[in-house]
Amino acid sequence: NGNYTVTLIEGDGIGVEISQSVKDIFAAAKAPIDFEPVDVTPLLIDGKTTLPQEAVDSVNRNLVALKGPLATPVGKGHTSMNLTLRRTFNLFANVRPCKSVVGYDTPYKNVDTVLIRENTEGEYSGIEHTIVPGVVQSIKLITQPASERVIRYAFEYAKSINKPHVRVVHKASIMKLSDGLFVSTAREVAKEYPDVKLDFELLDNTCLRLTADPDDYKNVVMVMPNLYGDILSDLSSGLIGGLGLTPSGNMGNKVSIFEAVHGSAPDIAGKGLANPTALLLSSCMMLRHMSLNTEADKIEKAVLDTIASGPENRTKDLYGSSSTQHFTEQIISRL
Ligand code: IPM
Ligand code: MN
DSSP states (O other), X not given: OOOEEEEEEOOSTTHHHHHHHHHHHHHHTTOSEEEEEOOOOOEEETTEEEOOHHHHHHHHHHSEEEEOOOOOOOSTTOOOHHHHHHHHTTOOEEEEEEEOOTTSOOSSOSOEEEEEXXXXXXXXXXXXXXEETTEEEEOOBOOHHHHHHHHHHHHXXXXXXXOOEEEEEEOTTXXXXXXXXXXXXXXXXXXXXXXXXXXXXXXXXXXXXXXXXXXXXXXXXXXXXHHHHHHHHHHHHHHHTOGGGOOOEEEOSSOEEEEOOSOOOTTTTTTTOOOOHHHHHHHHHHHHHTTOHHHHHHHHHHHHHHHHTXXXXXXXXXXXXXXXXXXXXXXXXXX
Protein backbone atom coordinates (compact mmCIF):
# COMPACT_ATOMS: atom_id res chain seq x y z
CA ASN A 1 0.00 0.00 0.00
CA GLY A 2 3.02 2.30 -0.19
CA ASN A 3 3.00 2.87 3.55
CA TYR A 4 6.06 2.77 5.79
CA THR A 5 6.11 0.18 8.55
CA VAL A 6 7.17 1.34 11.99
CA THR A 7 7.69 -0.85 15.05
CA LEU A 8 5.36 0.08 17.89
CA ILE A 9 6.31 -0.67 21.47
CA GLU A 10 3.15 0.33 23.28
CA GLY A 11 4.69 0.07 26.72
CA ASP A 12 3.36 -0.61 30.19
CA GLY A 13 0.67 1.10 32.27
CA ILE A 14 -0.75 4.05 30.33
CA GLY A 15 1.27 2.94 27.29
CA VAL A 16 -1.71 1.12 25.79
CA GLU A 17 -4.00 4.16 26.01
CA ILE A 18 -1.54 6.70 24.68
CA SER A 19 -0.55 4.36 21.84
CA GLN A 20 -4.22 3.98 20.92
CA SER A 21 -4.46 7.74 20.72
CA VAL A 22 -1.48 7.89 18.33
CA LYS A 23 -2.95 5.13 16.16
CA ASP A 24 -6.34 6.86 15.96
CA ILE A 25 -4.81 10.22 15.11
CA PHE A 26 -2.44 8.76 12.50
CA ALA A 27 -5.36 6.99 10.85
CA ALA A 28 -7.47 10.16 10.84
CA ALA A 29 -4.55 12.21 9.48
CA LYS A 30 -3.96 9.59 6.78
CA ALA A 31 -0.30 9.39 7.79
CA PRO A 32 1.31 6.74 5.57
CA ILE A 33 2.43 4.56 8.46
CA ASP A 34 1.58 0.98 9.36
CA PHE A 35 2.40 0.20 12.97
CA GLU A 36 3.85 -3.21 13.76
CA PRO A 37 3.25 -3.85 17.46
CA VAL A 38 5.85 -5.91 19.29
CA ASP A 39 6.06 -7.32 22.77
CA VAL A 40 9.16 -6.39 24.75
CA THR A 41 8.37 -8.17 28.00
CA PRO A 42 11.90 -8.93 29.20
CA LEU A 43 13.20 -12.47 29.21
CA LEU A 44 15.77 -13.39 31.81
CA ILE A 45 18.32 -15.51 29.97
CA ASP A 46 21.40 -16.65 31.92
CA GLY A 47 20.67 -13.96 34.49
CA LYS A 48 20.65 -11.24 31.85
CA THR A 49 17.69 -9.13 30.78
CA THR A 50 17.10 -9.95 27.15
CA LEU A 51 14.78 -8.52 24.55
CA PRO A 52 12.52 -10.96 22.70
CA GLN A 53 14.14 -11.73 19.35
CA GLU A 54 10.98 -10.82 17.41
CA ALA A 55 11.11 -7.30 18.79
CA VAL A 56 14.78 -6.95 17.87
CA ASP A 57 14.12 -8.29 14.38
CA SER A 58 11.19 -5.93 13.86
CA VAL A 59 13.22 -2.85 14.82
CA ASN A 60 16.16 -3.96 12.67
CA ARG A 61 13.84 -4.47 9.73
CA ASN A 62 11.87 -1.24 10.06
CA LEU A 63 14.76 0.94 11.34
CA VAL A 64 12.27 3.23 13.07
CA ALA A 65 10.27 2.58 16.23
CA LEU A 66 7.83 4.46 18.42
CA LYS A 67 7.87 3.56 22.08
CA GLY A 68 5.66 4.18 25.08
CA PRO A 69 6.82 3.97 28.70
CA LEU A 70 8.36 0.74 30.01
CA ALA A 71 8.37 0.09 33.73
CA THR A 72 11.83 -0.72 35.06
CA PRO A 73 11.70 -4.16 36.68
CA VAL A 74 12.83 -4.18 40.31
CA GLY A 75 15.12 -6.90 41.52
CA LYS A 76 18.46 -8.41 40.84
CA GLY A 77 19.41 -9.41 37.35
CA HIS A 78 16.95 -7.09 35.70
CA THR A 79 18.12 -3.94 34.07
CA SER A 80 15.85 -1.29 32.60
CA MET A 81 14.30 -2.26 29.26
CA ASN A 82 14.60 1.37 28.23
CA LEU A 83 18.36 1.12 28.62
CA THR A 84 18.48 -2.33 27.04
CA LEU A 85 16.80 -0.92 23.93
CA ARG A 86 19.22 2.01 23.72
CA ARG A 87 22.16 -0.36 24.11
CA THR A 88 20.93 -3.09 21.76
CA PHE A 89 20.54 -0.69 18.85
CA ASN A 90 23.47 1.55 19.76
CA LEU A 91 21.28 4.64 20.00
CA PHE A 92 24.06 6.97 21.00
CA ALA A 93 22.37 10.38 20.83
CA ASN A 94 19.21 11.25 22.71
CA VAL A 95 17.61 14.41 21.35
CA ARG A 96 15.30 16.17 23.81
CA PRO A 97 13.61 19.36 22.67
CA CYS A 98 11.45 21.37 25.02
CA LYS A 99 9.12 24.04 23.74
CA SER A 100 6.43 26.04 25.54
CA VAL A 101 2.92 25.28 24.35
CA VAL A 102 1.38 28.57 23.31
CA GLY A 103 -1.88 28.92 25.22
CA TYR A 104 -0.78 26.71 28.11
CA ASP A 105 0.68 29.15 30.61
CA THR A 106 3.41 28.32 33.07
CA PRO A 107 5.57 30.84 34.95
CA TYR A 108 8.02 30.55 32.02
CA LYS A 109 7.24 32.10 28.66
CA ASN A 110 8.51 31.00 25.25
CA VAL A 111 10.87 28.28 26.39
CA ASP A 112 12.54 26.72 23.37
CA THR A 113 15.50 24.54 24.26
CA VAL A 114 17.07 21.40 22.94
CA LEU A 115 19.60 19.15 24.56
CA ILE A 116 21.45 16.14 23.26
CA ARG A 117 22.30 13.52 25.80
CA GLU A 118 25.04 10.94 25.38
CA ASN A 119 22.98 7.78 25.55
CA THR A 120 25.27 4.78 25.98
CA GLU A 121 27.74 5.27 28.81
CA GLY A 122 28.58 7.55 31.75
CA GLU A 123 26.86 6.54 34.99
CA TYR A 124 24.52 4.36 32.91
CA SER A 125 27.24 1.87 32.07
CA GLY A 126 25.92 -0.45 34.79
CA ILE A 127 29.31 -1.09 36.35
CA GLU A 128 28.87 -1.23 40.12
CA HIS A 129 30.54 -3.22 42.89
CA THR A 130 30.32 -3.58 46.62
CA ILE A 131 33.93 -3.37 47.69
CA VAL A 132 33.24 -4.27 51.31
CA PRO A 133 29.85 -3.99 53.02
CA GLY A 134 29.08 -0.31 53.32
CA VAL A 135 31.40 0.72 50.51
CA VAL A 136 30.22 0.64 46.92
CA GLN A 137 31.75 1.85 43.74
CA SER A 138 29.74 2.91 40.67
CA ILE A 139 31.84 3.55 37.63
CA LYS A 140 31.21 6.52 35.39
CA LEU A 141 32.66 5.40 32.09
CA ILE A 142 33.52 8.06 29.51
CA THR A 143 35.22 7.15 26.27
CA GLN A 144 36.59 9.31 23.52
CA PRO A 145 34.74 7.55 20.67
CA ALA A 146 31.33 7.75 22.36
CA SER A 147 31.96 11.38 23.31
CA GLU A 148 33.09 12.22 19.80
CA ARG A 149 30.12 10.68 18.04
CA VAL A 150 27.52 12.41 20.22
CA ILE A 151 29.35 15.74 20.02
CA ARG A 152 29.61 15.43 16.26
CA TYR A 153 25.90 14.62 16.18
CA ALA A 154 25.24 17.83 18.15
CA PHE A 155 27.24 19.92 15.66
CA GLU A 156 25.42 18.39 12.70
CA TYR A 157 22.09 18.83 14.44
CA ALA A 158 22.88 22.47 15.27
CA LYS A 159 23.60 23.13 11.60
CA SER A 160 20.48 21.31 10.47
CA ILE A 161 18.15 23.37 12.66
CA ASN A 162 19.92 26.64 11.92
CA LYS A 163 21.17 27.24 15.44
CA PRO A 164 24.92 27.26 14.80
CA HIS A 165 25.89 27.25 18.45
CA VAL A 166 26.81 24.20 20.55
CA ARG A 167 27.09 24.42 24.32
CA VAL A 168 28.82 21.62 26.20
CA VAL A 169 27.37 21.14 29.68
CA HIS A 170 29.82 19.45 32.04
CA LYS A 171 31.43 19.38 35.46
CA ALA A 172 35.06 19.09 34.48
CA SER A 173 35.99 21.29 37.42
CA ILE A 174 35.39 18.23 39.59
CA MET A 175 35.26 15.28 37.17
CA LYS A 176 38.60 16.33 35.82
CA LEU A 177 39.38 13.23 33.80
CA SER A 178 35.98 12.01 32.60
CA ASP A 179 34.27 15.32 31.86
CA GLY A 180 37.68 16.70 30.96
CA LEU A 181 37.80 14.14 28.14
CA PHE A 182 34.30 15.11 27.01
CA VAL A 183 35.33 18.78 26.95
CA SER A 184 38.62 18.23 25.13
CA THR A 185 36.88 16.01 22.58
CA ALA A 186 34.42 18.83 21.92
CA ARG A 187 37.29 21.25 21.26
CA GLU A 188 38.73 18.79 18.74
CA VAL A 189 35.43 18.17 16.93
CA ALA A 190 34.74 21.91 16.83
CA LYS A 191 37.78 22.41 14.58
CA GLU A 192 35.79 20.74 11.81
CA TYR A 193 32.93 23.20 12.26
CA PRO A 194 34.36 26.71 12.01
CA ASP A 195 30.88 28.13 11.38
CA VAL A 196 29.42 26.76 14.60
CA LYS A 197 30.08 28.57 17.85
CA LEU A 198 31.20 26.42 20.76
CA ASP A 199 31.04 27.28 24.44
CA PHE A 200 31.06 25.46 27.75
CA GLU A 201 29.03 25.71 30.92
CA LEU A 202 29.16 23.97 34.27
CA LEU A 203 26.05 21.88 34.88
CA ASP A 204 25.05 23.57 38.13
CA ASN A 205 25.31 26.94 36.47
CA THR A 206 23.20 25.70 33.56
CA CYS A 207 20.46 24.70 36.03
CA LEU A 208 20.59 28.12 37.61
CA ARG A 209 20.65 30.10 34.38
CA LEU A 210 18.14 27.94 32.53
CA THR A 211 15.56 28.52 35.24
CA ALA A 212 16.48 32.19 35.68
CA ASP A 213 16.55 33.08 31.99
CA PRO A 214 15.55 30.33 29.53
CA ASP A 215 15.63 32.90 26.71
CA ASP A 216 19.40 32.63 26.78
CA TYR A 217 19.13 29.03 25.60
CA LYS A 218 16.90 29.60 22.60
CA ASN A 219 19.59 29.53 20.00
CA VAL A 220 21.94 26.91 21.34
CA VAL A 221 22.11 23.13 21.14
CA MET A 222 23.30 21.71 24.44
CA VAL A 223 25.25 18.46 24.53
CA MET A 224 26.32 16.56 27.63
CA PRO A 225 27.16 13.23 29.25
CA ASN A 226 24.35 10.78 29.95
CA LEU A 227 23.23 11.47 33.54
CA TYR A 228 23.45 15.25 33.17
CA GLY A 229 21.15 15.00 30.17
CA ASP A 230 18.73 12.82 32.09
CA ILE A 231 18.44 15.39 34.85
CA LEU A 232 18.57 18.55 32.78
CA SER A 233 15.88 17.29 30.41
CA ASP A 234 13.44 16.77 33.29
CA LEU A 235 14.31 20.22 34.60
CA SER A 236 13.60 21.68 31.15
CA SER A 237 10.28 19.83 30.95
CA GLY A 238 9.30 21.30 34.28
CA LEU A 239 9.56 24.78 32.80
CA ILE A 240 6.85 24.09 30.23
CA GLY A 241 4.39 21.92 32.17
CA GLY A 242 5.96 18.55 32.73
CA LEU A 243 7.01 15.31 31.09
CA GLY A 244 3.57 14.90 29.56
CA LEU A 245 4.56 17.50 26.97
CA THR A 246 8.09 16.64 25.88
CA PRO A 247 9.15 14.32 23.07
CA SER A 248 12.44 12.57 22.57
CA GLY A 249 14.38 10.67 19.94
CA ASN A 250 17.04 8.03 20.51
CA MET A 251 19.23 8.20 17.45
CA GLY A 252 21.74 5.69 16.14
CA ASN A 253 23.55 5.35 12.85
CA LYS A 254 20.96 2.93 11.55
CA VAL A 255 18.02 2.65 13.94
CA SER A 256 16.06 5.38 15.75
CA ILE A 257 13.53 4.95 18.53
CA PHE A 258 11.23 7.82 19.40
CA GLU A 259 9.83 7.68 22.90
CA ALA A 260 7.85 9.48 25.55
CA VAL A 261 10.17 10.25 28.46
CA HIS A 262 7.54 9.94 31.19
CA GLY A 263 6.86 6.80 33.20
CA SER A 264 4.12 4.19 32.89
CA ALA A 265 1.97 5.87 35.61
CA PRO A 266 0.43 2.62 36.97
CA ASP A 267 -1.74 4.67 39.35
CA ILE A 268 -3.83 6.08 36.50
CA ALA A 269 -3.45 3.25 33.97
CA GLY A 270 -6.68 2.04 32.39
CA LYS A 271 -8.67 4.99 33.72
CA GLY A 272 -8.68 7.08 30.55
CA LEU A 273 -6.77 9.91 32.23
CA ALA A 274 -3.39 9.69 30.48
CA ASN A 275 -1.98 12.53 28.44
CA PRO A 276 -0.77 11.19 25.07
CA THR A 277 0.95 14.46 24.09
CA ALA A 278 4.55 13.35 24.73
CA LEU A 279 4.10 10.23 22.60
CA LEU A 280 2.26 12.25 19.95
CA LEU A 281 5.02 14.85 19.75
CA SER A 282 7.58 12.03 19.67
CA SER A 283 5.64 10.56 16.76
CA CYS A 284 5.88 13.94 15.00
CA MET A 285 9.66 13.91 15.53
CA MET A 286 9.59 10.45 14.02
CA LEU A 287 7.61 11.62 10.99
CA ARG A 288 10.09 14.45 10.40
CA HIS A 289 12.95 11.97 10.67
CA MET A 290 11.20 10.03 7.90
CA SER A 291 10.84 13.25 5.85
CA LEU A 292 7.07 13.21 6.34
CA ASN A 293 7.06 16.87 7.34
CA THR A 294 3.58 17.71 6.09
CA GLU A 295 1.99 15.00 8.23
CA ALA A 296 4.17 15.96 11.21
CA ASP A 297 3.22 19.64 10.97
CA LYS A 298 -0.45 18.82 10.61
CA ILE A 299 -0.59 16.49 13.62
CA GLU A 300 1.61 18.70 15.79
CA LYS A 301 -0.50 21.77 15.09
CA ALA A 302 -3.71 19.90 15.92
CA VAL A 303 -2.21 18.66 19.21
CA LEU A 304 -0.95 22.09 20.26
CA ASP A 305 -4.16 23.84 19.21
CA THR A 306 -6.18 21.37 21.24
CA ILE A 307 -4.11 22.01 24.36
CA ALA A 308 -4.42 25.75 23.77
CA SER A 309 -8.20 25.51 23.39
CA GLY A 310 -8.85 25.37 27.12
CA PRO A 311 -8.91 23.23 30.27
CA GLU A 312 -11.97 21.26 29.12
CA ASN A 313 -9.76 19.80 26.38
CA ARG A 314 -6.71 19.18 28.57
CA THR A 315 -5.88 16.11 30.61
CA LYS A 316 -5.59 16.18 34.38
CA ASP A 317 -1.79 16.55 34.48
CA LEU A 318 -2.37 19.90 32.75
CA TYR A 319 -5.07 20.87 35.26
CA GLY A 320 -7.79 20.01 32.77
CA SER A 321 -10.83 17.77 32.86
CA SER A 322 -10.49 15.90 29.57
CA SER A 323 -10.24 12.15 29.21
CA THR A 324 -7.62 10.67 26.90
CA GLN A 325 -10.34 9.82 24.42
CA HIS A 326 -12.00 13.24 24.41
CA PHE A 327 -8.57 14.86 23.95
CA THR A 328 -7.89 12.50 21.04
CA GLU A 329 -11.23 13.31 19.42
CA GLN A 330 -10.57 17.02 19.80
CA ILE A 331 -7.21 16.62 18.05
CA ILE A 332 -8.83 14.67 15.23
CA SER A 333 -11.47 17.37 14.78
CA ARG A 334 -8.64 19.90 14.25
CA LEU A 335 -6.65 17.93 11.68
C1 IPM B 1 14.61 8.81 30.70
C2 IPM B 1 14.23 7.92 31.84
C3 IPM B 1 15.13 6.69 31.83
C4 IPM B 1 16.55 7.17 32.04
C5 IPM B 1 14.77 5.59 32.82
C6 IPM B 1 13.34 5.16 32.69
C7 IPM B 1 15.69 4.42 32.72
O1 IPM B 1 14.29 8.60 33.05
O2 IPM B 1 14.47 8.39 29.54
O3 IPM B 1 15.02 9.95 30.93
O4 IPM B 1 17.01 7.29 33.19
O5 IPM B 1 17.24 7.42 31.04
MN1 MN C 1 14.89 10.67 32.84
